[in-house]
Amino acid sequence: MNATTKIKEKLGKLIISWQESSPRRIYFSVAQEDIFKTAQFLFKELGLRFSTASGVDTHLGLEILYHFSDDKTGVIYSVRVLITDKNNPQIDAITPIFPGAEWIEREMWELLGINFKGHPNLKRLLLAEDWPEGNYPLRHKDEP
């Protein structure tokens, strides 16, 4: 049984949408509050490798794509989460599950202003110490 079937079986109810843009690129979205459970299942039970996460500022809200790589089949599963509250964006950190996510969550915190709840070491990674608070470089300017 491959990872795709297992994901559909185990996470069935949590999956909001499922999209296969090519055989090796699978995107599926889950609700904001389900990310911890999803990441735990993908990393701990399926043994997928966490590759990275991409934070995107869209007009609907802040979107995070968690890219998990299945190195046995070469498939990248991208878990999509949309945070609609742009003024106070919050989501559960996945760093408590595995330390490999620590840096990328710190990066998204400082560049996009997403607050990762439960992150053990949320401090600046790339930006200078005197960078102004509340100025997030990867946020787009509000459209008129």
Added chain:
Amino acid sequence: MSHKVIVPIGPYHPLQEEPEFFRLYVEGEKVVDIDIIIGYNHRGIEKLSESKHFDQVAFLVERICGICSSSHPYAYVLAVEDILGGEAKIVPERALYIRTVIDELQRIHSHLLWLGLAGHFIGYNTVWMWAWKYREPVLDMFEMITGNRNNYGMFKIGGVRRDIKDEDAPILKKTLDELMPALDMFKGAVMDDPVIQARLKKVGILTKEQAIDWCVVGPTARASGVDIDVRRDEPYGVYERLNWKVIVEKDGDIFAKTVIRILEMYESVHIIRQCLDKMPKGAIDADVKDIPPGEGIGRVEAPRGECIHYIKSDGTNRPVRHKIRAPSFMNVASDKVAAVGGTISDATITLAAVDPCYCCTERVVVLDKRDNRKIMSGWDLIKLSQDKTARLKKEMQINE
């Protein structure tokens, strides 16, 4: 006597080639904790990429790194080609072979560069001089194919920019043949040398469980027994059609990482030879005009591990979002477990790109129990050194 001493290395240090800051917390000789502070080289390339059109971005990302300068453009064009339907579908055959040759030549020059630096950090400067000497012909090959020793400007969406001329192929093969005795020499000099074995074995160990938890990639992961390689797991270029193997070791120490890099160079030479033999004639560029809306992910096996790019396009001529994750982003973070527990003298080679300067005594800060900071005087350091000598003598049962 248990002082907790902070040894700051960086951000600008005479023996570092790039700005980074390692704050080592040491007790005596033992590293008990480490803070890794990066960001001195942050140039906002992801943001800059949103203001360039798709063709320009390939040149921009080439400038992220001067050593693996073809991995980023390759991963980027793969991400855009993922939106267009995949590399294999649109890129002409000959271009796939040329891309593979460039990718592997780069692996050889990068591994030789690392080998030289590693030799330098453990005080084996002969390896350093030799490795860099034999890296030159590899750069000459690059110059012959691309016109540049670094930043090749070869990759474009849908193909490559320059062809490998028919009359160049025999010269490339001859240069590769001449490289083989040098590789044999390094294999002997490093793998059979008792001093190097004593210096690198069981040092800076990253266990398999740690490698998985810290999500490390490339030779760092393969040295710990994690069998991953993008070239095999999700083949790009022509890797699927060639005969080569992934090198995996299981000890997780620096010696295993060195062995992997040396053996990988043999595989790279083997891959390039096959490419030069099998390369068909034909076009090298598919002449892609428009990039449709959509999102794509591209990844390649850079010399340091998986390099991954994510592109989101809205149908205009610029990416809306371009996420870049270089392999070192995952690997450097794992220094936290690899260096802790070792001695400070091993930290240099464990951090691999760092060499601390013990003369910088004014920069040593001591924390006492109440966390008050004070600067250690020269006399304090002499005392510390005498204490250590006495302790070692006792341990080795030497009586005067």
